[in-house]
Amino acid sequence: xxxxxxxxxxxxxxxxxxxxxxxxxxxxxxxxxxxxxxxxxxxxxxxxxxxxxxxxxxxxxxxxxxxxxxxxxxxxxxxxxxxxxxxxxxxxxxxxxxxxxxxxxxxxxxxxxxxxxxxxxxxxxxxxxxxxxxxxxxxxxxxxxxxxxxxxxxxxxxxxxxxxxxxxxxxxxxxxxxxxxxxxxxxxxxxxxxxxxxxxxxxxxxxxxxxxxxxxxxxxxxxxxxxxxxxxxxxxxxxxxxxxxxxxxxxxxxxxxxxxxxxxxxxxxxxxxxxxxxxxxxxxxxxxxxxxxxxxxxxxxxxxxxxxxxxxxxxxxxxxxxxxxxxxxxxxxxxxxxxxxxxxxxxxxxxxxxxxxxxxxxxxxxxxxxxxxxxxxxxxxxxxxxxxxxxxxxxxxxxxxxxxxxxxxxxxxxxxxxxxxxxxxxxxxxxxxxxxxxxxxxxxxxxxxxxxxxxx
Amino acid sequence: xxxxxxxxxxxxxxxxxxxxxxxxxxxxxxxxxxxxxxxxxxxxxxxxxxxxxxxxxxxxxxxxxxxxxxxxxxxxxxxxxxxxxxxxxxxxxxxxxxxxxxxxxxxxxxxxxxxxxxxxxxxxxxxxxxxxxxxxxxxxxxxxxxxxxxxxxxxxxxxxxxxxxxxxxxxxxxxxxxxxxxxxxxxxxxxxxxxxxxxxxxxxxxxxxxxxxxxxxxxxxxxxxxxxxxxxxxxxxxxxxxxxxxxxxxxxxxxxxxxxxxxxxxxxxxxxxxxxxxxxxxxxxxxxxxxxxxxxxxxxxxxxxxxxxxxxxxxxxxxxxxxxxxxxxxxxxxxxxxxxxxxxxxxxxxxxxxxxxxxxxxxxxxxxxxxxxxxxxxxxxxxxxxxxxxxxxxxxxxxxxxxxxxxxxxxxxxxxxxxxxxxxxxxxxxxxxxxxxxxxxxxxxxxxxxxxxxxx
Numbered sequence: 079x080x081x082x083x084x085x086x087x088x089x090x091x092x093x094x095x096x097x098x099x100x101x102x103x104x105x106x107x108x109x110x111x112x113x114x115x116x117x118x119x120x121x122x123x124x125x126x127x128x129x130x131x132x133x134x135x136x137x138x139x140x141x142x143x144x145x146x147x148x149x150x151x152x153x154x155x156x157x158x159x160x161x162x163x164x165x166x167x168x169x170x171x172x173x174x175x176x177x178x179x180x181x182x183x184x185x186x187x188x189x190x191x192x193x194x195x196x197x198x199x200x201x202x203x204x205x206x207x208x209x210x211x212x213x214x215x216x217x218x219x220x221x222x223x224x225x226x227x228x229x230x231x232x233x234x235x236x237x238x239x240x241x242x243x244x245x246x247x248x249x250x251x252x253x254x255x256x257x258x259x260x261x262x263x264x265x266x267x268x269x270x271x272x273x274x275x276x277x278x279x280x281x282x283x284x285x286x287x288x289x290x291x292x293x294x295x296x297x298x299x300x301x302x303x304x305x306x307x308x309x310x311x312x313x314x315x316x317x318x319x320x321x322x323x324x325x326x327x328x329x330x331x332x333x334x335x336x337x338x339x340x341x342x343x344x345x346x347x348x349x350x351x352x353x354x355x356x357x358x359x360x361x362x363x364x365x366x367x368x369x370x371x372x373x374x375x376x377x378x379x380x381x382x383x384x385x386x387x388x389x390x391x392x393x394x395x396x397x398x399x400x401x402x403x404x405x406x407x408x409x410x411x412x413x414x415x416x417x418x419x420x421x422x423x424x425x426x427x428x429x430x431x432x433x434x435x436x437x438x439x440x441x442x443x444x445x446x447x448x449x450x451x452x453x454x455x456x457x458x459x460x461x462x463x464x465x466x467x468x469x470x471x472x473x474x475x476x477x478x479x480x481x482x483x484x485x486x487x488x489x490x491x492x493x494x495x496x497x498x499x500x501x502x503x504x505x506x507x508x509x510x511x512x513x514x515x516x517x518x519x520x521x522x523x524x525x526x527x528x529x530x531x532x533x534x
Numbered sequence: 535x536x537x538x539x540x541x542x543x544x545x546x547x548x549x550x551x552x553x554x555x556x557x558x559x560x561x562x563x564x565x566x567x568x569x570x571x572x573x574x575x576x577x578x579x580x581x582x583x584x585x586x587x588x589x590x591x592x593x594x595x596x597x598x599x600x601x602x603x604x605x606x607x608x609x610x611x612x613x614x615x616x617x618x619x620x621x622x623x624x625x626x627x628x629x630x631x632x633x634x635x636x637x638x639x640x641x642x643x644x645x646x647x648x649x650x651x652x653x654x655x656x657x658x659x660x661x662x663x664x665x666x667x668x669x670x671x672x673x674x675x676x677x678x679x680x681x682x683x684x685x686x687x688x689x690x691x692x693x694x695x696x697x698x699x700x701x702x703x704x705x706x707x708x709x710x711x712x713x714x715x716x717x718x719x720x721x722x723x724x725x726x727x728x729x730x731x732x733x734x735x736x737x738x739x740x741x742x743x744x745x746x747x748x749x750x751x752x753x754x755x756x757x758x759x760x761x762x763x764x765x766x767x768x769x770x771x772x773x774x775x776x777x778x779x780x781x782x783x784x785x786x787x788x789x790x791x792x793x794x795x796x797x798x799x800x801x802x803x804x805x806x807x808x809x810x811x812x813x814x815x816x817x818x819x820x821x822x823x824x825x826x827x828x829x830x831x832x833x834x835x836x837x838x839x840x841x842x843x844x845x846x847x848x849x850x851x852x853x854x855x856x857x858x859x860x861x862x863x864x865x866x867x868x869x870x871x872x873x874x875x876x877x878x879x880x881x882x883x884x885x886x887x888x889x890x891x892x893x894x895x896x897x898x899x900x901x902x903x904x905x906x907x908x909x910x911x912x913x914x915x916x917x918x919x920x921x922x923x924x925x926x927x928x929x930x931x932x933x934x935x936x937x938x939x940x941x942x943x944x945x946x947x948x949x950x951x952x953x954x955x956x957x958x959x960x961x962x963x964x965x966x967x968x969x970x971x972x973x974x975x976x977x978x979x980x981x982x983x984x985x986x987x988x989x990x
Contacts, residue, residue, distance in 0.1 A: 108847035170849050176745075234847050275750070279848035288811025289632075292960045293861050294731070294931035296835035297828045298806070298815045303836035307763050308772065316764065350754070355744025359754045372753045379752035380759035381851050386838035387859060391564035391690050392735035392894035393626055394861050394933070395837050395960065403843060405749050405850050438848035475750035477850070504748045504851065 079527060085212035086519045090512065093211075093519070094191065096123060097204035098184040100166065101193040107167035107234040113141050120144040120166045120228055127207045128214050129226060137245060140238030141167065141230035145250070148210065148226075150530070151219020158533035159223040160526065161252035163483060163491075164203045165232035168195035169504045176506035192509045197501035201510045202259050202518065203228065205496045209523035221530035225252055229479070232258070235279050235439020236479040243482045251487050253533055254452045256525060258478055260493030261514055264349050268464040268521075270457060270493045273445030273473030274480045275376070276408035278417045279438040282306065284430075287398035290386070296396045303385040306400035309430040313404075313421075314378045318360050320406075322424040325376070328411040332374050335448045336472035340369050343469055349499065372475045377407040403438065407477065414440035442481035444491075445473045452490035455532060459524040460494065463517060494521045535983060541668035542975045546968065549667075549975070550647065552579060553660035554640040556622065557649040563623035563690040569597050576600040576622045576684055583663045584670050585682060593701060596694030597623065597686035601706070604666065604682075606986070607675020614989035615679040616982065617708035619939060619947075620659045621688035624651035625960045632962035648965045653957035657966045658715050658974065659684065661952045665979035677986030681708055685935070688714070691735050691895020692935040699938045707943050709989055710908045712981060714934055716949030717970055720805045724920040724977075726949045728909060729901030729929030730936050731832070732864035734873045735894040738762065740886075743854035746842070752852045759841040762856035765886040769860075769877075770834045774816050776862075778880040781832070784867040788830050791904045792928035796825050799925055805955065828931045833863040859894065863933065870896035898937035900947075901929045908946035911988060915980040916950065919973060950977045 086093075103119040104112030117133045121144050124131035129146030136142055144166060150157035171181040171194050179185040181194035195201075206226070213220045227250055231238060243250070263269045286302040314320050332340075347364055351357070358364075363371050381404060386397030406417055418437055425433050446453065448470060460468040484491045496518030502508050542549075559575040560568030573589045577600050580587035585602030592598055600622060606613035627637040627650050635641040637650035651657075662682070669676045683706055687694060699706070719725045742758040770776050788796075803820055807813070814820075819827050837860060842853030862873055874893055881889050902909065904926060916924040940947045952974030958964050 108849055109845060170843070170845065172843075172845075173746075277850065279850065281848075286812065288809075290629075290961065291810055292932065293833070293835045293837055294863060294933070295806075295810070295828070296833040296861075297831050297863065297931055298819065298824055299810055299812060300814075300816060301836060303839055304770065306839075307766055307836075310763055311767055314760065350751075353744075354747055354751070354755055356742065356755060360756060363754065368754055372751070375753050377749070377752040379749045379850075379852055380757060380763075380841065381749055381849060381853070382842035382844045383759055383762075383839040383856060384844040385836065387626070387628075388838045388840040388857070389565060389626065389628075392737075392859060392861065393564055393837060393960075394733065394735065394835075394895075396835055397837070400839060401844070403848060405752075405848065407750060407753065439850075475753055476748065477750070505746065 079524060081216045082212045082523045083520050085216050086208050086516060086523065089208065089211070090516060093204060093208040096207065097200060099123065100200045100204065101184045101195050102182055104182050105167045105230070106170050107141050107231045108170055110141070113230065116166060117142045117144050117230065123207070124226060127211055134246070136231065136238045137241035138238050143230055143242065144228040146226040148220055148224045150221055150223050154223055157222050158529060159225060159252040160529050161225040161227060161250065161255045161489065162206050163227050163255055163257050165199045165229040165258065166203065167230045167233050169233050173506065178507055189511045189513060190509045191512065192507060194508055196508050197497060197510045198503035198508065199258050201515060202495045205515050205518035206522045208519040209526065212523060213526065220526060222526060225250060232478060235277060236441050237439055239479045239482050243486050247487050252489055254529060255483050255489045255491045257480060257491050257493045259495035259497045261495045261497030261518055262464070263344060263469060264346055264499050265344050267344070267466050268460040268468040269471060270460065270468045271471040271474040272448060272453060272492065273410065274443065274478045275473060275475060276412060276414055276443030277439055277441045277477040278406040278408060278414035280404050280418065280421065281401060281436040281438050282309070282404060282433055283399060283401040284309065284433045285399040290398045291396040293394040293396045299396060301396060302400040303397055306385070306402060306433065309425060309433045310380065310402060312424070312428045320376065320378045322420050324420050325417065329409055330411060332472060339448065339470045339472050340373050341366050343369055343471065373471065373473060374409060376409050376412060379405050381405050407475065408443045410443045410445045413442060441477050441479050444480035444484050446484060446491050448472065450490045453492045455528055456492035456494055456525060459528055460521060463521045463524060494518065494525055535980060537672045538668045538979045539976050541672050542664050542972060542979065545664065545667070546972060549660060549664040552663065553656060555579065556656045556660065557640045557651050558638055560638050561623045561686070562626050563597050563687045564626055566597070569686065572622060573598045573600050573686065580682060583667055590702070592687065592694045593697035594694050599686055599698065600684040602682040604676055604680045606677055606679050610679055613678050614985060615681060615708040616985050617681040617683060617706060617711045617945065618662050619683050619711055619713050621655045621685040621714065622659065623686045623689050625689050629962065634963055645967045645969060646965045647968065648963060650964055652964050653953060653966045654959040654964065655714050657971060658951045661971050661974035662978045664975040665982065668979060669982065676982060678982060681706060688934060691733060692897050693895055695935045695938050699942050703943050708945055710985060711939050711945045711947045713936060713947055713949040715951035715953045717951045717953030717974055718920070719800060719925060720802055720955050721800050723800070723922050724916040724924040725927060726913060726916065726924050727927040727930040728904060728948065729866070730899065730934045731929060731931060732868060732870055732899030733895055733897045733933040734862040734864060734870035736860050736874065736877065737857060737892040737894050738765070738860060738889055739855060739857040740765065740889045741855040746854045747852040749850040749852045755852060757852060758856040759853055762841070762858060762889065765881060765889045766836065766858060768880070768884045776832065776834045778876050780876050781873065785865055786867060788928060795904065795926045795928050796829050797822050799825055799927065829927065829929060830865060832865050832868060835861050837861050863931065864899045866899045866901045869898060897933050897935050900936035900940050902940060902947050904928065906946045909948045911984055912948035912950055912981060915984055916977060919977045919980060950974065950981060
């Protein structure tokens with residue numbers, strides 16, 4: 079493998095330029111920004127790196143997936159097939175004034191590369207392409223069949239992915255799957271996550287007047303803002319208990335292995351306290367209990383509140399409408415469309431029939447078996463590349479559409495990538511380091527090599 | 535007076551052009567938009583209409599008042615002095631997309647004139663100037679001394695007016711005062727209001743994190759949005775009772791005359807239902823009870839809610855900060871700075887020491903004696919101009935700095951103007967009709983005439 083690693087290192091500038099091309103193209107799925115060009119840019123990059131690529135239409139007028147296929151250079155009919163799940167869409171960039179650089183003008187400062195999507199997830203795409211290019215240049219091709227599935231709606235909740243998998247899932251089947259990202263944790267240990275929480279994203283809105291009124295009428299007219307507040311108030315209590323009837327139904331204790339894995343994770347609490355500028359966590363939790371809360375508990379988060387006048391000074395207005403955005407992170411036994419039904423019943427039961435719910439995102443949770451051979455292969459190769467045993471997270475606190483591949487298409491899933499907690503994903507000044515990029519590319523290459531050997 | 539009325543009518547186009555000049559100049563005090571030029575435009579207009587005018591600096595770096603003085607053409611030393619209180623600042627224009635015309639490009643459509651401030655309060659300034667110009671042209675001058683006090687911060691809560699009155703109040707003293715506006719109600723009856731509620735405007739904010747976090751951390755990090763909601767929830771119950779300790783202290787029953795006046799007011803409920811697109815009012819009120827609620831009850835209004843992501847789709851963010859704007863309309867016995875102290879104590883008592891309060895506006899309430907001779911003069915002249923007896927409102931549900939003139943400077947206050955409920959003040963498509971403008975100008979002229987005769 080040394081010639082592969084050398085190639086990755088000596089071509090790093092070229093790989094970074096390819097990544098910059100991808101980052102330079104906006105692709106904010108939530109706001110549908112940049113999708114006139116972004117699928118084409120993604121497809122062209124796959125083709126330039128040796129893939130047969132296709133812009134795949136997504137049901138329900140979703141933003142397209144870009145899919146690439148590369149056959150093994152020898153015996154592709156019998157060679158095993160590896161799928162890389164990635165996404166080329168990115169998060170919105172606001173608040174823009176907190177960025178030190180233009181989010182869509184990639185900028186290198188020392189070892190760090192800045193730009194929206196630089197880490198999540200364009201950086202992972204770039205690292206995987208760097209590994210594949212090394213095989214092509216050094217050995218005339220890849221040793222297994224490779225599928226690149228580059229989704230365009232991950233950051234807006236992958237809402238159409240289940241329909242796409244239902245429609246064309248067979249095309250994307252593989253013998254094993256490497257997920258979106260992975261990499262190192264705060265201690266620079268390699269880490270793997272073997273599952274993801276699900277998410278239900280909703281917009282809640284209530285309109286009480288046909289238009290905003292002068293606030294002197296607040297004495298007699300109903301208030302949308304007060305009403306929304308009272309509706310929200312019924313959803314969660316001050317002790318973080320979610321009060322929707324049946325919300326916790328069916329949730330079981332995590333497996334002993336999953337609990338043991340979380341107990342073995344490093345204590346990131348001091349770093350979180352520092353990163354988020356807080357003096358403590360919900361319910362006064364710390365240590366293992368804090369990690370268990372993060373890993374195993376569902377959430378009811380308010381992601382946005384919006385009503386009336388929000389600029390400088392005072393505008394004495396009684397707002398006609400009030401809106402909230404919420405996301406519920408879900409654990410393996412929960413399903414988003416079941417939760418949205420229960421939320422509707424909950425609001426109705428409390429007399430809030432007029433609070434409208436719009437589903438903005440729905441992703442099933444998923445958790446992989448900690449003992450699968452695929453997990454072992456990825457863990458062993460991680461140890462070779464990073465020089466340390468990886469720490470295992472039964473599931474991340476975040477979300478991705480693992481369920482559709484792991485459960486619906488039935489392939490084992492593990493993670494590898496360029497990630498690090500300092501990358502500020504979803505936030506201003508998103509970045510990666512060149513070092514993380516190189517490690518991620520090398521790990522991808524070694525996974526390809528061992529997978530071709532062991533799954534052949 | 536016929537030559538005066540004829541002059542007002544025959545010069546209406548010129549008067550409208552003057553009003554348009556004023557409306558064309560933005561002057562949004564809340565957002566400090568347009569104040570590089572607006573005081574100069576206001577001053578020049580007063581001078582062009584015969585006033586000695588001055589841009590008056592306002593304490594605490596407030597936005598300037600523009601003040602004009604015109605001596606009576608005969609015996610100014612012994613002539614009585616009349617003050618017109620007006621304001622040349624306007625409300626913000628958002629939501630801009632609901633305007634059919636540019637708010638700062640005055641537009642006439644049939645009998646209606648559209649633009650921000652066209653009614654509130656630039657239209658009233660324009661009508662008064664039309665009346666004064668008629669006296670100058672037809673009689674060589676006005677029969678009493680006239681002061682025009684044009685405030686620049688009324689729409690942002692007149693927060694510096696008490697300090698200005700303390701500093702220079704003697705300059706603005708007069709024997710009687712006509713307030714900001716007045717005019718006709720929904721039945722086209724002339725109406726007068728003899729008081730105004732006070733207001734306390736506050737910004738409430740709470741910050742829990744140093745920056746926004748990915749919403750997966752909602753499982754363990756404290757939420758500013760939830761916390762603000764819980765704080766707000768303690769302020770008012772579902773039956774419209776304001777729960778701040780001592781909020782209602784000292785409030786007495788309105789006088790029998792005030793109650794009788796409210797009972798005699800027309801029933802505007804059907805119009806309100808239609809205007810605001812509602813099927814009913816708070817607590818199921820109607821009839822006299824509804825009018826009493828509007829006139830005599832203080833409020834706790836949420837004018838704005840602001841946290842996290844508010845654009846299209848879903849952004850899975852845990853917002854670092856949450857903000858609300860509130861305005862409390864106050865009745866005669868209440869004082870805004872007393873209420874803000876009680877609000878602080880209330881939040882502290884409920885454990886919300888971290889919810890910060892910023893005072894955005896503070897105006898004392900005021901209510902005039904229904905039986906004063908000045909009220910009688912204005913009522914009688916209204917009946918002559920409009921052909922009907924005016925209806926009397928002990929106080930409007932809205933706010934203005936009447937206290938500083940009526941109480942601090944001790945002058946009797948009554949109202950007259952160009953207003954009509956169809957003018958959409960504070961809302962998109964603010965407008966007046968030419969008819970209302972002419973009626974308001976003629977009433978101003980007759981008030982000047984009778985005041986000079988009876989107070990001489």
